[in-house]
Amino acid sequence: MSPADLTAELEQLHAAALGWALSCCGWDRSAAEDVLQTCYLKLLDGRARFDGRSSLRTFVFGVIVRTAREVRRRAALRRWIPLASLLLGPEAVDGRPDPATALVGADETARLVRALGRLSARQRQVLHLVFYEDLTIAEAAVVAGVSLGTARTHYERGKAALRKLLGEERE
Amino acid sequence: MIERDDHDLRKSFAALRREDAAGTPPFPATVATARAREAAAPGHRALRLAAVLVAVAAVVVVSTWRERNGVRLEIDLATVRWHAPTDFLLKLPGDELLRSVPQLGPRGLDRRTL
Numbered sequence: 001m002s003p004a005d006l007t008a009e010l011e012q013l014h015a016a017a018l019g020w021a022l023s024c025c026g027w028d029r030s031a032a033e034d035v036l037q038t039c040y041l042k043l044l045d046g047r048a049r050f051d052g053r054s055s056l057r058t059f060v061f062g063v064i065v066r067t068a069r070e071v072r073r074r075a076a077l078r079r080w081i082p083l084a085s086l087l088l089g090p091e092a093v094d095g096r097p098d099p100a101t102a103l104v105g106a107d108e109t110a111r112l113v114r115a116l117g118r119l120s121a122r123q124r125q126v127l128h129l130v131f132y133e134d135l136t137i138a139e140a141a142v143v144a145g146v147s148l149g150t151a152r153t154h155y156e157r158g159k160a161a162l163r164k165l166l167g168e169e170r171e
Numbered sequence: 172m173i174e175r176d177d178h179d180l181r182k183s184f185a186a187l188r189r190e191d192a193a194g195t196p197p198f199p200a201t202v203a204t205a206r207a208r209e210a211a212a213p214g215h216r217a218l219r220l221a222a223v224l225v226a227v228a229a230v231v232v233v234s235t236w237r238e239r240n241g242v243r244l245e246i247d248l249a250t251v252r253w254h255a256p257t258d259f260l261l262k263l264p265g266d267e268l269l270r271s272v273p274q275l276g277p278r279g280l281d282r283r284t285l
Contacts, residue, residue, distance in 0.1 A: 007202075014198040019191050033196070037205035044202070109187045131177070131184035159180065166183070 001050060009056050010040065016133055020061050023128040024068035027113050031071065039067045054142055061129070061143040115165035123158030126151050 001009070010017070021032035021039070039060070042048040048063045050056055116124050122144060129140035141151035196204075263269075 011198040014201070015192045015195050018195050019188060022191060029194070033201065033204075037201055037208065040202050041205050041209060108183060109190050112183045112187055127180075128184075131180055132188055159177065162180065 001056075003044065006043065006050070010043065010060070013057055013060055016057070017060055017064060019132055020128070021064050021068065023116075023124065023132070024065055025071075026117060031068075035064060035068045035071050038071070039063050042067065055139070057133075058135070058139050058142050061133070061135075062145075065125075065143060065145070111166060111169040115162055115169055118165055119158055119161055120154075122146065122150075122154045123161060126154040127158045127162060130155060 017039070018032060018036055021036045022029065025031035025035060039048075042063060043050070043060065050059050053059075054062075116127070119127070125144045126137070126140050129135045129143055130137060135143070137151050137155055138148055140155075141148045144151060144154075146154070
């Protein structure tokens with residue numbers, strides 16, 4: 001795939017990729033944008049190369065998951081070793097409002113975000129990929145790095161747990 | 172894969188997707204910000220490399236110095252050897268005969284017995 005084609009494909013995936021990055025970062029918009037920027041650089045500079053074994057969408061989502069994990073690990077390291085910030089570079093800063101603040105006006109979505117936050121990480125990932133990103137369970141399994149059976153279990157249990165939590169939130 | 176009775180969840184996620192999409196910065200701006208961030212921090216890669224080089228140099232200097240001054244890590248095995256309280260059970264009567272080599276040849280033979 002030529003760099004121009006890759007850029008065009010990434011542009012088409014951009015909104016979905018940001019949604020997935022938001023989910024991976026617990027709806028922290030600043031962290032999600034940081035992850036997405038790092039991810040785009042990896043893809044455009046060829047540090048993460050698409051070999052066509054899966055769809056580009058699945059591949060990009062996989063890169064986002066790994067990048068989010070790296071960013072979390074770095075943030076944890078920064079908390080423990082102040083000197084590490086010199087070596088790891090500056091933390092992403094932007095002036096955007098926190099997602100919690102942005103969602104105050106939208107009760108239903110705020111409830112959904114809160115309920116998703118109470119699910120296990122795997123359940124949240126699978127539900128997000130299936131319902132938000134319209135991926136199949138098999139594709140979600142590839143992105144999350146689990147077997148199809150495990151993804152199915154997370155999907156079923158996650159749905160039941162999410163419905164229960166949303167019901168509790170409404171009461 | 173979404174079942175028919177999942178309509179409620181699908182609706183909630185669709186609303187969330189719409190809200191997220193409304194605040195999505197344009198793709199070119201995201202890439203430009205990423206490039207600008209990378210360009211603004213060229214020193215960090217160099218700093219990381221410098222830290223690794225300093226660490227390697229320190230290891231080389233310390234090991235060379237120790238070698239020159241004859242400082243060696245010595246371990247006295249006798250002090251770290253552990254004896255189990257049941258070791259005496261492993262001793263067989265007459266096992267010293269098993270651990271020594273019998274002498275053969277002219278010195279070992281007693282002519283008087285031949």
